[in-house]
Amino acid sequence: MKPISTKSHPVWQFAFALRALRESAGNPTLARIAEETSVSISSLSQALGGDRVPTWRVTSAVVDTCGGDLTTWRAFWEELQRNVRNPLELPPEVDDEGRNLSAEQRREVAWPRVWDRWKRTGIITPPFRAQSELDLIMALRCLREFRSLSLRDLGRASNYAHSTFGLVLSGGKPVTTQFLGAFLEACRVHTPGEWIAWLQLLATAVPKQRASAEVAMMRKMGYAPRRQK
Structure with missing residues (x-):
């Protein structure tokens, strides 16, 4: 195989x-x-x-x-x-202004459509696939805006300082598996299926976090990974 x-x-x-x-x-x-x-x-x-x-x-x-x-x-x-x-949530580029937007700006334009889907289904899964850590950060920003949470709100709901959330969401610090878990909890994302989807996004966007993200996925699926001897 x-x-x-x-x-x-x-x-x-x-x-x-x-x-x-x-x-x-x-x-x-x-x-x-x-x-x-x-x-x-x-x-x-x-x-x-x-x-x-x-x-x-x-x-x-x-x-x-x-x-x-x-x-x-x-x-x-x-x-x-x-x-x-529905693999992507990017808006169609139907005019010259849209074609001139950066990839980051086009993802921001797509957010209202993503929020509509989240409201309609109640399922908070990533808004798009990630090819880089910037894509992941944009997805996290999208979720934060959807929940209307300030950095201090995030800090109060987790063990991370609000300044840490600010640094990660601005690209000043890397996204780790532990940070993602705290962020999802603070944003009231709870079901195993939702977590697994976000962990998959992390594993794709940040190769250094792939191993720990996969361990976290296994645990969310109800079993502990085998320990190395």
Whole structure:
């Protein structure tokens, strides 16, 4: 089976998470999973390899056999469907003024549409994919504005000083997994599926944080990663 890339497409990120769950369960063979669930080996292999978007039947077969929490994984799977259907939230560039905007400015222009989606669905997932740490910071700013929180509000709701939030959101300090967790808590983002989506964004945008973000994702999915001997 080909190696999984966790930094590119949400389908591959989902496959990585499935493979991590399978590993935590002792790597049951595909034949065993197929026998216990009546799902074909080829479908299981494609899901674990990131070759296609898996159906919920295939996903639940892996999760149930490997002892994962079906409710948490259902939320994770539904988030994957949304990401695949609506991968970006950038506004169309229909006039000369729009074409002259920087990437950062165009993301700011898109915020009201993102807020409408968050209000309509109640699901606070990232507004767009991140190719750089600046994209991640823009997404965090979008969330902060949506919640109408000052830097002092963020500080009061967490163990970080308000000045630290200011530095990170201005690009003066890097975004870490721990900071992201505190930021999401302060912004009242609570469900595992939402957290996993934001952690995926962090893993893509800040490669140095990928390992810790993946550990945090595993914990949000209901199991502890295996300790290194």
